[in-house]
Structures are given as C-alpha cells and as structure tokens.
Amino acid sequence: MRDYDNSAISADLQDKNGGMDNGGVLPSSQMFLHLPSEFARNALIYASYVGHNICDHTYLVRRSSFDYYLLAVVDSGGMFFHYDGKRFDVHAGEVLLLDCRKPHTYGAIDSAVFRYIYFRGGSSDEYYRLLAGTQGYYTRPARSVEMQSAIQSIFALVTDATYDEHRISVQLYRILAALAGSDGHGESVQNAAVLRAIAYMERHFFEKLTIEQIADEVNLSEYYFSRLFRRCTSMSPHAYLVNLRITMARQLLTGSQKSVERIAEECGFHSTTNFIRSFREHVGCTPKQFRRAAMTEGQQEERK
Incomplete structure (x- = not known):
C-alpha cells in the first residue's frame, strides 16, 4: 500500500465518479490506496482507501456513485451529508456508515478532522442492510472500544509495507460486528473510562507517559485500570500505547524525510x-529498512 497526496487522489476519484472537489483538504492529511488481490475481491471484506482528513470549511465532495461503503469517524468538528433526499449532520465522537453507490454530497461544517475507510466485498452488503435498516444510512456515537481498537489496527496495518489483506479483513469484521452489537444507548461507565484513556494516549503519546498517569487521568487505580483496559481491548495499556507510537512512526517514515532519531523523539520513545x-x-x-521498502514499492508503482 502506498501513501498518496490526499487532495490529488480525492479529486481524481471524484472526477471518475461524476463528482467535484472544491479542495479544503489540508496538507497534513493522508490517504492510503490499495488495489485488492483477486482472492480479496472474491472472498474478503477489503479496504481500498483508508485515510485521515483534516479539512477547512471549503471541503466538499459530490458524487453520483462510488462503488464502496464509507465508514467515517469524526474526531473533531462536524460534517454535513445530503443523501437520499435527506440532510443530516455527523459531529465529533460519532461514526457514519454510508452506501456510496447512491448519489451523495458531504462536506465540513466550518472544519472537520475525520478518519475514513472505503470498503466492500465479503458480507459487507448484509451488514449494511442490518445496520442501516429502513433509514438508509447508519450513525451512532463512536463509543465502542472494540471498534476504536479495530480502526487503530487497520491504520497500523495499512502503513505496513507487507500489507496483509487477511488481517485487515478481520479488523473490518470486528468493526461491523461491534456496530451490530451496539444498542445505541451508550456504553458502561467502565467502557467510557477506557475510551477516555485511549483519547488521552492519542493526545499525549509523544510524552513520557506512565500507566499510573493514564489511570489517574480516568480516576482509577493503576491495577484496576490495567485489568479493565485489557478486558475491553484484549491488550495491556502499555501494549496499546506502544502500538499507537509505532503507527505514528510508520506514518512519519513514509510521509516525511525526518531522521529516525527525530521520529523516535516525536513518537515518545525514550x-x-x-x-x-x-x-x-x-x-x-x-x-530504515521499512522506509527503504516503502520507497521501493512507490517507485515500482510509478513505473506501472
């Protein structure tokens, strides 16, 4: 999978699907594009476009059709959607699932930061019908720890030079299963504490964090917090934090010319x-080997 210039790819995709792009995607945004194997197309739920957009108020996408489902999680700000003759908004902390094969328009309300995955294949049609129901689209508070953990795993996997379609498919199933298992009425206090801890780690991963500090942030003892976190995410807080730092490091290795020493410092390693x-x-x-492999892959794709 290769890291592409987001605004250029976005405009290209929309031109091919009867859409238009008025810009508004800031340079620090990222998009990862993958062309699925024949096996993935026939047997897996697969992701072709995965990215993280930072947008200003001019961001606008309008398409007549795009042959994917869109999963979007709004991290800050808000977005508006026009779909099936309806207008609805998705705000910070909410997740959206949309069938992009129908005409749709969306953009930023003032500004927005959101993560997105365009996917299809496998049992995605059945899951979408289950989740969207008669409303035609799906929105919920993004409170599922299982879903957030799976999204984090996908972003880690797409920056891996080897790109494992099978493992990404597993994470997509985790997301859809978590959404299908949610009653939409909010999670428990314990689950909310883990989500606050994850949000805190995402904001402060570059600092010299300790598990005790993170536990204090959510008003729990270190012992209880560690057990609770592992129960909700299937990994320890330390493992999650290291995984987050490695994910950020992968993005910097492929998306910048910063030295390994600088990246280590910026990602919170001692x-x-x-x-x-x-x-x-x-x-x-x-x-260095990872960066070299990513550069080689990019050069090979440019020659195709």
Missing part, C-alpha cells in the same frame, strides 16, 4: 535504540 528495538518487534524490520 531513546533511538528503544525505538528501533520496538519497531523491529512489531513490524519485523528496522525503521
């Missing part, structure tokens, strides 16, 4: 040595 060791354990190669 030392470059610690960063390289953790990166090798999670990715299977050193940061």
Whole structure:
C-alpha cells in the first residue's frame, strides 16, 4: 500500500465518479490506496482507501456513485451529508456508515478532522442492510472500544509495507460486528473510562507517559485500570500505547524525510535504540529498512 497526496487522489476519484472537489483538504492529511488481490475481491471484506482528513470549511465532495461503503469517524468538528433526499449532520465522537453507490454530497461544517475507510466485498452488503435498516444510512456515537481498537489496527496495518489483506479483513469484521452489537444507548461507565484513556494516549503519546498517569487521568487505580483496559481491548495499556507510537512512526517514515532519531523523539520513545528495538518487534524490520521498502514499492508503482 502506498501513501498518496490526499487532495490529488480525492479529486481524481471524484472526477471518475461524476463528482467535484472544491479542495479544503489540508496538507497534513493522508490517504492510503490499495488495489485488492483477486482472492480479496472474491472472498474478503477489503479496504481500498483508508485515510485521515483534516479539512477547512471549503471541503466538499459530490458524487453520483462510488462503488464502496464509507465508514467515517469524526474526531473533531462536524460534517454535513445530503443523501437520499435527506440532510443530516455527523459531529465529533460519532461514526457514519454510508452506501456510496447512491448519489451523495458531504462536506465540513466550518472544519472537520475525520478518519475514513472505503470498503466492500465479503458480507459487507448484509451488514449494511442490518445496520442501516429502513433509514438508509447508519450513525451512532463512536463509543465502542472494540471498534476504536479495530480502526487503530487497520491504520497500523495499512502503513505496513507487507500489507496483509487477511488481517485487515478481520479488523473490518470486528468493526461491523461491534456496530451490530451496539444498542445505541451508550456504553458502561467502565467502557467510557477506557475510551477516555485511549483519547488521552492519542493526545499525549509523544510524552513520557506512565500507566499510573493514564489511570489517574480516568480516576482509577493503576491495577484496576490495567485489568479493565485489557478486558475491553484484549491488550495491556502499555501494549496499546506502544502500538499507537509505532503507527505514528510508520506514518512519519513514509510521509516525511525526518531522521529516525527525530521520529523516535516525536513518537515518545525514550531513546533511538528503544525505538528501533520496538519497531523491529512489531513490524519485523528496522525503521530504515521499512522506509527503504516503502520507497521501493512507490517507485515500482510509478513505473506501472
């Protein structure tokens, strides 16, 4: 999977699908494009476009059709949608599921930061019918820890030079299953505490965080918080934090020219040595090898 210039790809996609793009995507946004294998097209739920958009008020997308389902999670600000003759808004902390094969228009309300996944295949049609029902689209508060964990895993996987379609398909199933299992009436106090902890880690991952600090932030003892976090996410708080830092490091390695030492510092690792060791354990190669492989892949795709 290759990291592309978001605004250029966005405009290109919309031109091919009867749409228009008025810009508004800021340079720090990212999009990852993957062309699925024949096996994925026939057997898996697969993601072709995964990204993170930071938009100003001029952001606008209008399409007559796009042959994917859209999963979007709004992290801040808000977005408006025109779909099936209806106007509705999606605000910070909410998730949207939309069938893009119908005409649709959406844009930012003042400004917006959101993550998105365009996917299809497998049992995605059945899940969409289950979730959207007669309303025709699906919106809910994005409170599911299972869903947030799966989205985080997908963003980690798409920045991996090896790109594992099977593991990404598993995470997409996790997201859809989590949405299908939600009653829409909010999660427990314990679940909310874990979500607050995840949000805190995402805002402060570059700092020298301790598990005790994170537990204090959500008013729980370190012992109870660690057990609760593992029960909700199937990983320890420390493992989640390291995984988050590795994900950010992957993005910087493929999307910037910053040195390995600088990336280690910006991603919250105690030392470059610690960063390289953790990166090798999670990715299977050193940061320099990962960057070199990503550059080689990009050059090969440019020659196609």
